[in-house]
Amino acid sequence: MVPSESLRHDHNPRMHQGGKLSFRSRVQDPDEDPGDRLVLGGKNPPALRELVPADFREVEIEIGPGKGAFVLAATEAKPDTFLLGIEAAQGYASLAAARLHLSGRRNGLFLVDNGKLYLQDRVEDGELAAVHVYFPDPWPKRRHAGRRFFTPDVLPVLARALRDSGYCYVATDNAGYAGQVARVMGSATDFARDEEEEARVLALGAGHAFSPTNFERKYIEQGRVIRRYAFRRLPR
Numbered sequence: 001m002v003p004s005e006s007l008r009h010d011h012n013p014r015m016h017q018g019g020k021l022s023f024r025s026r027v028q029d030p031d032e033d034p035g036d037r038l039v040l041g042g043k044n045p046p047a048l049r050e051l052v053p054a055d056f057r058e059v060e061i062e063i064g065p066g067k068g069a070f071v072l073a074a075t076e077a078k079p080d081t082f083l084l085g086i087e088a089a090q091g092y093a094s095l096a097a098a099r100l101h102l103s104g105r106r107n108g109l110f111l112v113d114n115g116k117l118y119l120q121d122r123v124e125d126g127e128l129a130a131v132h133v134y135f136p137d138p139w140p141k142r143r144h145a146g147r148r149f150f151t152p153d154v155l156p157v158l159a160r161a162l163r164d165s166g167y168c169y170v171a172t173d174n175a176g177y178a179g180q181v182a183r184v185m186g187s188a189t190d191f192a193r194d195e196e197e198e199a200r201v202l203a204l205g206a207g208h209a210f211s212p213t214n215f216e217r218k219y220i221e222q223g224r225v226i227r228r229y230a231f232r233r234l235p236r
């Protein structure tokens with residue numbers, strides 16, 4: 001599964017879509033073994049259907065899983081669902097994959113790639129039951145705003161990849177970015193915010209949606225307000 005081509009992000013144009021992302025280059029590859037739970041996307045990542053075993057009909061993607069707490073919990077809470085975590089920072093993806101490998105569960109995988117681009121060019125129409133985006137980098141500087149995940153260009157990407165009545169779940173502590181998410185998603189004719197779903201999945205507990213994540217734990221400890229949204233893909 002690991003391509004031989006160079007994986008240095010500096011030479012990988014996929015990682016520069018919308019401007020250079022944050023790769024946390026200081027995060028070193030961990031010593032733990034990621035086994036076959038890590039896929040290095042490189043310049044030509046495999047399509048989603050090549051990564052998901054044929055017996056899984058429910059497929060969900062998390063963009064920017066960091067150290068992987070949500071994917072780990074979700075693979076346990078939802079054994080019939082396949083979870084793909086797409087992480088730009090290889091060190092984080094590798095650490096998360098090592099944890100998943102250690103768990104012995106086979107219904108999840110971590111891929112090093114640019115999540116927005118992957119949804120755009122490696123996922124088939126309506127292939128996903130859900131997309132999770134938790135504490136996406138807010139990129140506060142005006143000149144970096146194009147690097148955010150929730151810019152207007154993400155709407156057709158999400159609307160195509162999600163199946164009818166599939167969900168995009170978002171959590172953020174950043175009030176400005178929360179406003180942008182609400183504006184972008186609220187302007188879409190293909191999506192509707194679903195507050196009942198927000199309450200339902202929160203009540204289900206860890207690994208269903210929103211929780212747990214490392215940033216969530218940190219921000220709860222700091223007493224920050226966390227805003228959570230579930231947007232339902234309206235029928236085509």
Ligand SMILES: C[S@@+](CC[C@H](N)C(=O)[O-])C[C@H]1O[C@@H](n2cnc3c(N)ncnc32)[C@H](O)[C@@H]1O
Binds near residue numbers: 089137149
């Ligand atoms: C603030 S961290 C949040 C990590 C995790 N979701 C959590 O809540 O603990 C944002 C993560 O998203 C990753 N990231 C940012 N843009 C990305 C993109 N376009 N594709 C994939 N990962 C991305 C970063 O490398 C980082 O690990």
